[in-house]
Amino acid sequence: MIDFRSLPKVALAALALPLLTTAASPTVEQANKAAAVPEDWAPPGGRIGYVLWDEYWGIRETEGGKEECPNGWNIGPREQFAILYPDNGKKRKLVDTQLAYESQVWFPDTRPDGFEYHEATGKYALGIDLDGKHSPEDFISDDGRTGIDNQLFRVVGCVRNYRKEGELGIITTKWRQQNRFNRVVFELSNVDSLKNDPDVTVSYFRTLDHLLADSTGHFLPGGSQRIDTRFGKRFHVSTKGRIVNGVLETDPVDLELPELALSDPSIIKFKGMKLRLTLTPEKAEGVLGGYADVEQWYYAMNTSWATHHASYGQASAPSIYRALRRLADGYPDPKTGENTAISAAMDIKLVQVYVIHPETESLMSSR
Amino acid sequence: MSGSNLRNVFAALSSLWLSTTALAATQLTELYEPVPMPPGFQVVVSELEGPVFADAKGHTLYQWPVKPLRNGAVGERKGQPTCDHTRYKVNSGLMSPYPPGLELPEVETRPSCLDVWPAVTAEEDAKPIGKWTIIERKDGIRQWAYDGYALYTSVLDEQPGDVNGGTLRKTGGDGPGTRKPVGPPPMVPPQFEILPLLSGRMLVTSEGNSVYASAKDSLGKSNCHGACARAWKPIAAPAYAKDRGDFTIIEREPGIRQWAFRHQPLYTRVADEFFHSQRGSDEPGWSNVYTQRAPEPPSDFTVQDTYSGIVLADSRGKTVYVYNCGDDALDQLACDHPDSPQAYRLTVCGGGDPKRCLETFPYVLATENAKSTSRLWSVMYIDPMTGKIAQPQQPGALRVWAFRKRPVYTMWRDRGPGELHGDSWGEFYGYRNGYKAFWLRDDYDNNAE
Numbered sequence: 115m116i117d118f119r120s121l122p123k124v125a126l127a128a129l130a131l132p133l134l135t136t137a138a139s140p141t142v143e144q145a146n147k148a149a150a151v152p153e154d155w156a157p158p159g160g161r162i163g164y165v166l167w168d169e170y171w172g173i174r175e176t177e178g179g180k181e182e183c184p185n186g187w188n189i190g191p192r193e194q195f196a197i198l199y200p201d202n203g204k205k206r207k208l209v210d211t212q213l214a215y216e217s218q219v220w221f222p223d224t225r226p227d228g229f230e231y232h233e234a235t236g237k238y239a240l241g242i243d244l245d246g247k248h249s250p251e252d253f254i255s256d257d258g259r260t261g262i263d264n265q266l267f268r269v270v271g272c273v274r275n276y277r278k279e280g281e282l283g284i285i286t287t288k289w290r291q292q293n294r295f296n297r298v299v300f301e302l303s304n305v306d307s308l309k310n311d312p313d314v315t316v317s318y319f320r321t322l323d324h325l326l327a328d329s330t331g332h333f334l335p336g337g338s339q340r341i342d343t344r345f346g347k348r349f350h351v352s353t354k355g356r357i358v359n360g361v362l363e364t365d366p367v368d369l370e371l372p373e374l375a376l377s378d379p380s381i382i383k384f385k386g387m388k389l390r391l392t393l394t395p396e397k398a399e400g401v402l403g404g405y406a407d408v409e410q411w412y413y414a415m416n417t418s419w420a421t422h423h424a425s426y427g428q429a430s431a432p433s434i435y436r437a438l439r440r441l442a443d444g445y446p447d448p449k450t451g452e453n454t455a456i457s458a459a460m461d462i463k464l465v466q467v468y469v470i471h472p473e474t475e476s477l478m479s480s481r
Numbered sequence: 482m483s484g485s486n487l488r489n490v491f492a493a494l495s496s497l498w499l500s501t502t503a504l505a506a507t508q509l510t511e512l513y514e515p516v517p518m519p520p521g522f523q524v525v526v527s528e529l530e531g532p533v534f535a536d537a538k539g540h541t542l543y544q545w546p547v548k549p550l551r552n553g554a555v556g557e558r559k560g561q562p563t564c565d566h567t568r569y570k571v572n573s574g575l576m577s578p579y580p581p582g583l584e585l586p587e588v589e590t591r592p593s594c595l596d597v598w599p600a601v602t603a604e605e606d607a608k609p610i611g612k613w614t615i616i617e618r619k620d621g622i623r624q625w626a627y628d629g630y631a632l633y634t635s636v637l638d639e640q641p642g643d644v645n646g647g648t649l650r651k652t653g654g655d656g657p658g659t660r661k662p663v664g665p666p667p668m669v670p671p672q673f674e675i676l677p678l679l680s681g682r683m684l685v686t687s688e689g690n691s692v693y694a695s696a697k698d699s700l701g702k703s704n705c706h707g708a709c710a711r712a713w714k715p716i717a718a719p720a721y722a723k724d725r726g727d728f729t730i731i732e733r734e735p736g737i738r739q740w741a742f743r744h745q746p747l748y749t750r751v752a753d754e755f756f757h758s759q760r761g762s763d764e765p766g767w768s769n770v771y772t773q774r775a776p777e778p779p780s781d782f783t784v785q786d787t788y789s790g791i792v793l794a795d796s797r798g799k800t801v802y803v804y805n806c807g808d809d810a811l812d813q814l815a816c817d818h819p820d821s822p823q824a825y826r827l828t829v830c831g832g833g834d835p836k837r838c839l840e841t842f843p844y845v846l847a848t849e850n851a852k853s854t855s856r857l858w859s860v861m862y863i864d865p866m867t868g869k870i871a872q873p874q875q876p877g878a879l880r881v882w883a884f885r886k887r888p889v890y891t892m893w894r895d896r897g898p899g900e901l902h903g904d905s906w907g908e909f910y911g912y913r914n915g916y917k918a919f920w921l922r923d924d925y926d927n928n929a930e
Contacts, residue, residue, distance in 0.1 A: 421908070
């Protein structure tokens with residue numbers, strides 16, 4: 115008899131899978147067959163899920179930032195503080211220095227702060243054409259698509275924290291993989307072919323389970339994810355999409371991405387989110403694009419990155435806020451006309467999972 | 482479902498709280514192991530922190546354990562008290578990225594560590610006993626210590642059972658070096674531990690698994706067998722274990738012994754994916770086990786689900802926040818109380834503007850006839866322009882709810898139940914100078930601990 119207590123939690127979830135999987139889930143034979151990738155393969159029951167395990171804010175990086183950051187990197191809180199309050203023997207008060215700086219972090223404004231801000235520049239960027247328009251500020255993707263909307267790239271492209279070398283780039287992926295708050299899946303249904311299908315439904319859920327990994331830490335297809343039907347209900351959205359030559363593109367939908375960092379359960383709120391993902395039976399990779407709510411994005415940044423941690427990656431919150439407001443390009447406030455959201459893109463990677471739908475809701479405390 | 486209804490349902494099902502009447506019943510407070518104590522000391526069972534040592538007047542005793550900060554450590558090592566009469570004028574620079582040497586707020590009236598943490602002094606003829614020893618300090622004070630660590634009282638405690646100076650709950654990795662109440666060991670078998678939460682003192686196994694009880698069991702008898710016992714693993718008692726305090730041993734079947742608490746058989750939940758889980762309490766008839774529950778909040782409050790767990794909320798369902806603050810001087814004095822400097826709070830709630838603070842993080846106002854039924858919750862008057870305690874008759878004074886003698890707040894961006902825009906707002910994720918939600922349960926992180 116198996117001693118369940120001696121098994122790691124991941125193993126327990128795997129053992130539970132046969133008991134919980136719905137009728138639409140494939141058998142082992144079917145899963146093995148799927149790995150062979152037939153030309154016009156369709157998932158069993160027309161349904162396939164993918165769980166997010168890797169993400170970066172969409173920054174097209176060249177070596178040393180030669181192309182996108184010709185003027186160099188931005189400076190961070192530590193450098194700004196040293197300029198504002200030089201160590202010249204003058205006696206200073208905490209209220210006039212540290213607390214004055216933190217005031218700017220938590221209640222920033224758009225007045226010039228005297229620090230030059232280096233926006234990322236160039237013709238090329240990661241992303242999606244979110245608005246169907248071609249504007250002067252738009253980019254071109256590396257595969258030649260035009261009208262790419264990704265103004266957040268201009269904001270954070272020359273902030274080292276947001277580049278792959280930065281702390282955020284390293285740690286965000288770790289959080290995405292390890293923290294259960296951040297677990298989300300996209301599930302495609304009504305799929306007749308993973309190669310070409312003009313009409314599929316794409317649903318998005320927060321889920322509850324660990325990622326399935328091999329002994330070297332690589333994430334594997336074939337895991338399962340139970341939908342979070344209690345605290346995760348607010349995350350569920352659906353949209354329509356189409357698959358062309360193995361690439362999924364979706365219609366826009368408002369979407370909230372859970373983004374727990376060091377301690378704060380924060381959320382990135384995308385308006386008009388679109389996916390562009392290359393699909394295989396085992397994985398999906400590509401871009402999540404949308405208009406990020408500026409105030410929420412800024413709040414999530416500050417509650418994820420204390421001034422201390424932001425200093426590692428030279429990310430000055432007050433300076434970033436000014437750039438966010440300056441470059442915001444979507445969803446104007448009906449009263450003031452000021453844009454409330456900024457186009458953004460995330461470079462994402464997902465691995466196939468079986469999404470377990472609850473047949474009935476039975477939690478007493480959720481009634 | 483309205484917030485109040487949800488609260489009633491939740492309270493009835495999960496019993497997060499304990500009524501004050503029930504708390505007064507001694508059998509529902511936590512038992513502790515008797516330890517030898519010097520004359521003049523006692524054990525008081527507090528409402529939230531459980532049994533704590535107290536002096537002859539009932540003042541809770543505290544220690545100041547060492548805590549590493551970003552650029553160095555604070556606190557005290559065994560036999561080496563550092564809390565003294567020094568009146569620090571500047572910050573220490575222990576919290577990056579800000580440098581040391583900055584003049585502290587309200588420096589002219591800033592107290593010394595010993596002003597707010599009076600040392601527990603030993604009489605000339607006092608003698609050590611058990612873990613109680615006497616430290617001869619450099620300043621000539623003979624100070625009592627427990628387990629080697631110097632003992633203090635807090636000026637914030639007034640009556641026996643008050644534990645307003647510190648808490649055993651976690652205070653955040655980048656929170657200040659806080660003081661901890663000290664007490665006798667809990668009377669629990671070695672297989673168990675107690676997890677201090679805002680909802681009470683929750684029982685977990687020594688491995689960290691949550692402990693559950695079933696409403697379908699009878700006192701002293703388990704009715705969980707077969708499939709039930711495969712999903713809810715009975716906690717086995719070793720052959721050498723004996724009944725102790727509230728813990729007894731039942732025999733499920735010949736030779737199979739199971740722990741029971743207050744005669745309720747105890748289990749772990751096989752499906753719990755993480756330590757300290759409360760997910761099992763969502764299952765009908767099952768609940769987490771507490772050695773002692775926190776007193777019920779005043780009726781002005783509700784309980785709400787968020788996207789990460791359960792929080793305390795006001796009568797409209799808006800999430801309630803507590804404010805945390807410790808300054809960066811070497812003595813790490815708290816700045817989270819209305820008697821302490823308000824410059825820190827006013828910075829993170831309004832950029833230094835008290836009027837803005839009233840809009841961003843408004844106090845939770847107490848209705849005219851509102852009364853607390855516990856020491857944990859109280860009504861206080863606040864001068865909103867200074868943030869300090871006011872006299873009731875003072876013009877403009879607000880009558881507000883306070884938890885552990887600190888006002889509680891809501892947040893302007895939260896528009897309705899379940900919203901959570903103020904959590905971790907402020908320096909170092911709301912632990913050092915900022916706001917944290919009043920977490921009762923967090924299924925995704927450790928915010929409730």
